[in-house]
Amino acid sequence: MRVLPLALFISMAAFQAPAADVTAPVREVMDITKTNWGTVDADWKYIFDPAPLSKLFSKRFQAAYKEAAKHPAYDTENNEPGDPFGYDVVTNSQDGCPFENLEIGAGPLKDGLTDVKASFKMWTCIDEAEIKNSVSEVHFDVITEDGTPVIDDIHRAADGERDSVLAEMQSLAKGQGQ
Template identity: 40%
Template sequence: MLKAGLIALGLLLPVPALAADATTPVREVMSVTEANWREGASEFQDVFADDRLGRLFSKDFAERYRKAAASEYAKEAGTPFSYDVIVNAQDGCALRNISITSGPARDGASEVKARFQGLTCFGSDQEYQAFTETRFRVISEGGKPVIDDIILTMDGSAFSIKSELDAIAAQ
């Protein structure tokens, strides 16, 4: 009886929105990124195009992106960034061996990791066969998972794209 009551109570309680697949927005971003880096790719797709920005990213991220996009540099370059923030590079190859995994939700967010090889066309040396990892902080807004930040690593130190957007907007 107690077990049935607990099950019934569990069905009545609201389910956290993060129960939705936190990898969904990351999969779309990675699909676009993979297409952009594909050998012979002809048409660049902007990961941060207005439709994706409003659909795949949090309101806070989108607001910061729009502020940074209004900077003089971004207006001139057409983007706030001088590199591809998803692969953390200016140059590279077609992405290989992409995997996307999600960790448990903690403090209202899930960390989704995208791992891939992005330098394999440069040679067979170990440095070109290494995997790159991009971390996405995914939260729930309006009952659906959205990317709230992108965390990259450079020289062993992690940095936030939201912080980078803030710095660009402040220039």
């Protein structure tokens, strides 16, 4: 009789899907961002291009971006809605250096959301030691949609405060500039 419960346990365990890695969309965004700051502008890839936007971000984030994009930060060559940001939202800057010491870690799941933190040195090409050794911190709200972890918001952390890219996009959508 012990064989039957053991066999049932083994067969049920075999059919359970492994838990999705909540850091995966953040790793992809950070890989793109790290590559961008390590290359020339001609090779720049936008995390909000259609493919990464639809794959890595929640439906709510995508909808907010679509509305914010109706108020581009600069004119586009093809008269299509442009990027609503005039800067890199991950680094919160227009300037930077190749990243060093990129670390990504997930906090516990709380209320359906996981806080995934990315920290890195982004001013590695600056001569001043205090700036060069400073560590930037970005938090990503990761939720699960349709069984896949996706980013629902991005928060840049500085001076004990955290902002919200989602809230910024909602303001931009209302025509309230940066």
